[in-house]
Amino acid sequence: MSAYDGATLGERMANHYGGSTEHLYGVLLRDLAADWERGGVVREILAGREDAPPGDMVQLRLLAGIHRIVLRGDAPELASFYPSVGGTADRYAVWSALEPVLRAHVAELRGALDVAPQTNEVGRSIALLTGLSEAVRRSGIRSVRLLEPGASAGLNLLVDRFRFEGDGWDAGPDNAHLVLDGCGAPGFLPESFEVVERRGCDLDPFDATTAEGEAYLRSFIWPHMPGRDGRLVAALATLREHPVVIDRAPAAEWVQDQLAVPAPDGVLTVVWHSITRQYWPAAEYAAMLAAIDEARSRMPLVRVALEDPTPLPTSGTWQPQVEVDDDVIAHCTYHGPPLNLTYTGPEVTQ
Numbered sequence: 222m223s224a225y226d227g228a229t230l231g232e233r234m235a236n237h238y239g240g241s242t243e244h245l246y247g248v249l250l251r252d253l254a255a256d257w258e259r260g261g262v263v264r265e266i267l268a269g270r271e272d273a274p275p276g277d278m279v280q281l282r283l284l285a286g287i288h289r290i291v292l293r294g295d296a297p298e299l300a301s302f303y304p305s306v307g308g309t310a311d312r313y314a315v316w317s318a319l320e321p322v323l324r325a326h327v328a329e330l331r332g333a334l335d336v337a338p339q340t341n342e343v344g345r346s347i348a349l350l351t352g353l354s355e356a357v358r359r360s361g362i363r364s365v366r367l368l369e370p371g372a373s374a375g376l377n378l379l380v381d382r383f384r385f386e387g388d389g390w391d392a393g394p395d396n397a398h399l400v401l402d403g404c405g406a407p408g409f410l411p412e413s414f415e416v417v418e419r420r421g422c423d424l425d426p427f428d429a430t431t432a433e434g435e436a437y438l439r440s441f442i443w444p445h446m447p448g449r450d451g452r453l454v455a456a457l458a459t460l461r462e463h464p465v466v467i468d469r470a471p472a473a474e475w476v477q478d479q480l481a482v483p484a485p486d487g488v489l490t491v492v493w494h495s496i497t498r499q500y501w502p503a504a505e506y507a508a509m510l511a512a513i514d515e516a517r518s519r520m521p522l523v524r525v526a527l528e529d530p531t532p533l534p535t536s537g538t539w540q541p542q543v544e545v546d547d548d549v550i551a552h553c554t555y556h557g558p559p560l561n562l563t564y565t566g567p568e569v570t571q
């Protein structure tokens with residue numbers, strides 16, 4: 222039993238989707254949890270991870286490791302169950318194809334557990350667009366230096382090269398590779414802005430412009446969501462045309478170093494982060510906030526985020542929130558659209 226939430230690893234796997242088996246990953250986690258309970262090969266693969274914090278999402282790390290084996294073509298029978306590679310077999314029969322793959326790749330799958338989920342989810346750029354629009358409104362500055370700690374491959378740093386379509390509004394270039402439709406949010410007024418500098422950091426950056434890097438990123442997309450996979454592939458085409466620099470560094474130290482460099486006059490610095498805070502030690506987040514607060518006296522600066530409302534998931538009902546400094550201005554899903562605007566601006570006092 223974990224010291225964090227009173228649940229065993231097996232229970233966390235079984236409950237990840239609320240016990241639902243309506244898609245392949247629901248069935249896989251149910252079957253993986255059952256094997257863990259009976260002390261099978263899953264127990265061997267996950268040995269030593271029993272007390273991992275829930276935010277580490279050990280179960281998603283394992284699923285991504287299995288998906289990588291499928292994507293590279295090393296498990297043809299198992300692949301017949303994966304919609305991401307065209308599989309259509311009955312998901313309820315997946316265990317007999319999965320177990321031999323687990324047994325054949327124990328060392329590789331144990332290694333996969335060391336890698337924090339790198340779900341570089343480009344749908345989250347709708348939160349960045351929303352936060353940037355609010356930041357531009359507040360500062361009156363449209364030239365932006367964009368800094369992203371925990372950026373994975375840095376795809377969301379290309380926010381100005383994506384197209385967004387909502388209820389009664391749109392934004393971004395007409396010829397964008399990536400079109401995010403279904404953004405909702407009637408009444409949203411996107412502001413125009415120009416990204417004059419962009420840079421990110423990650424503990425484990427990698428080059429997503431290579432075939433290997435692309436397969437690696439795709440392994441974190443749930444295989445029953447081909448729409449998300451299509452968005453990722455479109456964003457990767459954008460990245461190949463407009464590569465971004467991602468430094469290997471922990472978030473707080475890197476933000477501090479970046480903010481030590483003055484931004485050009487008339488440029489707004491925006492520190493943006495999404496679905497990464499839960500993986501940082503609490504002291505790291507506090508140190509990043511302190512670095513941001515210190516730098517505010519030297520430059521116009523706004524923090525924009527899409528993050529869990531609390532460090533630990535407590536129920537399946539809440540949604541990640543869009544933060545602009547201390548304000549929560551909107552909500553959306555873990556994968557982005559639709560956007561739900563909740564902020565009506567500061568109260569005017571007379």
Ligand SMILES: C[S@@+](CC[C@H](N)C(=O)[O-])C[C@H]1O[C@@H](n2cnc3c(N)ncnc32)[C@H](O)[C@@H]1O
Nearest residue numbers: 339340341342371373423424471472495497500
């Ligand atoms: C779930 S991914 C989210 C990636 C990206 N922000 C997005 O929303 O698409 C979390 C990322 O945070 C990175 N990460 C975790 N802890 C970190 C830390 N202390 N400093 C920098 N990056 C970190 C991981 O390597 C991973 O790429």
